[in-house]
Amino acid sequence: MNTETIAAGTEDGRRPALRRHFGLRWNDARQGHLLVGPETVVVLNDTGAAIIRLCDGRHSVDDIVDALSTAYTEVNRDEVVSFLSRLYRLQLADE
Amino acid sequence: MTRPGPLGIIAEVTHRCPLHCPYCSNPVDLVAAGEEMTLLEWLDILVQARDLGVAQLHLTGGEPLARSDLVGVVRAAHDLGLYTNLITSGISLTPNRARTLKDAGLTTSRSASKRPTRFSPTDWRGRPLTPEN
Numbered sequence: 466m467n468t469e470t471i472a473a474g475t476e477d478g479r480r481p482a483l484r485r486h487f488g489l490r491w492n493d494a495r496q497g498h499l500l501v502g503p504e505t506v507v508v509l510n511d512t513g514a515a516i517i518r519l520c521d522g523r524h525s526v527d528d529i530v531d532a533l534s535t536a537y538t539e540v541n542r543d544e545v546v547s548f549l550s551r552l553y554r555l556q557l558a559d560e
Numbered sequence: 561m562t563r564p565g566p567l568g569i570i571a572e573v574t575h576r577c578p579l580h581c582p583y584c585s586n587p588v589d590l591v592a593a594g595e596e597m598t599l600l601e602w603l604d605i606l607v608q609a610r611d612l613g614v615a616q617l618h619l620t621g622g623e624p625l626a627r628s629d630l631v632g633v634v635r636a637a638h639d640l641g642l643y644t645n646l647i648t649s650g651i652s653l654t655p656n657r658a659r660t661l662k663d664a665g666l667t668t669s670r671s672a673s674k675r676p677t678r679f680s681p682t683d684w685r686g687r688p689l690t691p692e693n
Binding site: 486488490491492493494495499501502503504506508 | 568612643
């Protein structure tokens with residue numbers, strides 16, 4: 466998949482949202498977050514969890530990047546977009 | 561805990577089932593109802609599973625609804641923070657029972673009742689399952 470296409474497709478204020486029945490859950494044993502849905506568990510790192518927490522259908526990609534920038538230094542928009550497009554491709558979230 | 565265990569468990573809470581589907585992958589040597597694990601034993605398993613890092617519980621059988629205490633398993637799993645998925649034929653699932661299970665914290669349920677003449681398995685997204693995938 467072409468990164469430019471992905472970036473272009475997410476420019477116009479689309480608001481990523483997790484699919485129905487998917488949610489973020491804290492896992493004590495792993496001391497980390499999981500994205501859990503029907504027949505699916507995705508083990509997340511901290512930044513992945515931080516992005517997914519904002520995938521609520523209210524935040525645009527720009528909002529997500531802005532919000533991450535308050536918590537992390539040097540947030541790379543392309544990496545956020547690429548992470549989101551993986552969520553779409555795996556049918557874990559919709560834009 | 562240095563090495564996290566499995567992410568999900570498949571719990572065959574009973575081997576009783578009103579159906580006899582030819583494609584069923586259940587064990588051949590079925591456990592009789594009287595020898596099934598009790599609710600308390602399942603609760604102990606669920607606590608152990610949670611402590612190992614299990615996030616997801618798939619309730620199956622047999623037909624899990626054949627257990628009258630299924631709601632107890634669901635409630636305990638929910639209280640432990642497990643994502644609970646009921647895999648059922650849907651036979652004997654009344655609206656009341658569905659509501660009770662949902663209220664107890666059941667996250668999702670999926671049904672597969674296949675007609676013997678036309679077997680078109682799909683994954684949970686509804687996409688056809690073929691030998692290639």
